[in-house]
Amino acid sequence: MKLIATGLLVVMAAVFVAARAIEHAHPAASWVKAFAEAAMVGGLADWFAVTALFRHPLGLPIPHTAIIPRNKDRIGEALATFLKENFLIAPVVARRMRNIDLAGAAGRFLQAPAGQETRIRRGASRLIADLAESLDDERLGGLVKGAVSSRLKAMEVAPLLGHALASAINEDRHVPMLEAAIRWMARALEANEGLIRDMVHSKANWILKLAGIDSRIADAVVDGLRKLTVEMGTDPAHPVRLKVEQALADLANDLQHKPETRERVEAMKDELLANKSVGLWLDTLWQKGRAALIKAARNPDAAMAGKLGEILQSMGASLEHDPQMRRAINQFARRAVAGMAASYGSSIVKLVSETVRGWDARTVTARLEDAVGRDLQYIRINGTLVGGLVGLILHALDRL
Structure with missing residues (x-):
């Protein structure tokens, strides 16, 4: 787009030179000359304006140029404030979430065709297996045994x-x-x-x-x-x-x-839980359960035999066709997202402003120019063409 905009400016310059050369022999060329002259002015003016946003034109330290690099911190803070005031406050998030049927979309997704359902099941199984293998076995086993023992101790079994x-x-x-x-x-x-x-x-x-x-x-x-x-x-x-x-x-x-x-029963329960043999039994139970879970998750087609897929489809049907459940889940999701916005909105805003502040001027210029540079080059093209039309109008007024 830069080449097109610059090429159009060069063409206008060439047309201007040619029209000026034949103007004495062909008076009608004055119209072409007026168009090309004003087009060059418009194109150069918009080139200066577009360039001044990102850098100094021709490297000259002209005042009020290189606007974005000089004001990147203020731009980051303004962008963060804009995000907070328009997106990351609880009322705005809740209002936007009110029109989103998250439960229905999840239900339709879970009620997938056979091939897609298989992919979902495989993905879910792989995630479960990776999660079970990645966690510290000894620490997690201790947590599980501790949780079971604590729960049993707190529970009155009699x-x-x-x-x-x-x-x-x-x-x-x-x-x-x-x-x-x-x-x-x-x-x-x-x-x-x-x-x-x-x-x-x-x-x-x-x-x-x-x-x-x-x-x-x-x-x-x-x-x-x-x-x-x-x-x-x-x-x-x-x-x-x-x-x-x-x-x-x-x-x-x-x-x-x-x-x-x-x-007496509670005393017997406490003695039983304090017995080392019970701890070993819980440890063995945890190891067997973990190994069985990983084995089943690693081979969902053979070990789970489509059971997970059936469960997912059943969940999807319930989500899509049960209005009360869908309404409850959507309400929960709306409150959860609104609560996250209220709790972490300021942190997200701070992250945006600090990230922009941490960029150097060249990074800011490159990223913003990549995002909007194409449209800015259209401004140069339009400036060239519109300038030419304005030149024609002024030339006509001058003749009149």
């Missing part, structure tokens, strides 16, 4: 256990566990029958042993226990079974409402 047990009893979900316990008792009896007989034999005196009564007593004990386990397993209304269920109900009530029981 009422939760009592409520869970009471709900299970009310919905008969404890029955399979009770029956499993009865079956385990039966298997334990079969496996330890010899031990029971030895215990009876060792407790019997010599008279019972001499008469062989100890063996009959052992048989009676074993048969009685076997019969008890069979009857408890087949009869839901067995007295022993009812007593066990009543004991469970009492335990559920004590866990929720009895201070002594709750204190």
Whole structure:
């Protein structure tokens, strides 16, 4: 654009010289001469004006030239103030954000075609894997274990256990566990029958042993226990079974409402958390979870099998078609951005002004000239052409 503008000025100069040379033979050439003369004046004037913005014309220190390099600090402060007053204040940001449906756009993006959805899933998986691998494993593991332990210590588990047990009893979900316990008792009896007989034999005196009564007593004990386990397993209304269920109900009530029981449970919980074995178990659990997460994220197609894509599409559908959720998310985003503008607007403004102040004059000139220089060269071209037209008008007035 500089070449075009300068070339047009040179052409006007050549036309002026040619028209002046033939003016005495061709009086009509005076019109061309007037046009070219005024065009040169307009072009040179606008060249001076455009050049004076960025540097001294012809290197001469003419007053009020090189305006931008001499005033770069003031320009930076003015630009920063303009940004703050027109963009980075909370009311302006909130008003602009009010017309942006961020949740709807996110919903449409998440409900992507199959190929795009795959790219989204791969990108999300890669981000998760990179994040999990980049974090300090030992420190992060310590944070996770510390957070879990702190949360468990702060949580009173006795009422939760009592409520869970009471709900299970009310919905008969404890029955399979009770029956499993009865079956385990039966298997334990079969496996330890010899031990029971030895215990009876060792407790019997010599008279019972001499008469062989100890063996009959052992048989009676074993048969009685076997019969008890069979009857408890087949009869839901067995007295022993009812007593066990009543004991469970009492335990559920004590866990929720009895201070002594709750204190004992909390003491047991604290002892358990202080045990080194529990810490090792939490560490092993964290390592396995982290490794599984990284492995799944590194191979989303095989390990995640499209599950993440389905979740993303479901989230997108909810965002796009649920007005209440969309309104809530948009409101949250609007408040968050407005809050960021209120909290960090001054910092951003300071960053802009200090950045411009830190540039040298040549950098400022080059960047601004790259941004608007093309349009400024149009000013030179227009000045040349408009100057020529003004010259024609003045020449016409002079003739009249």
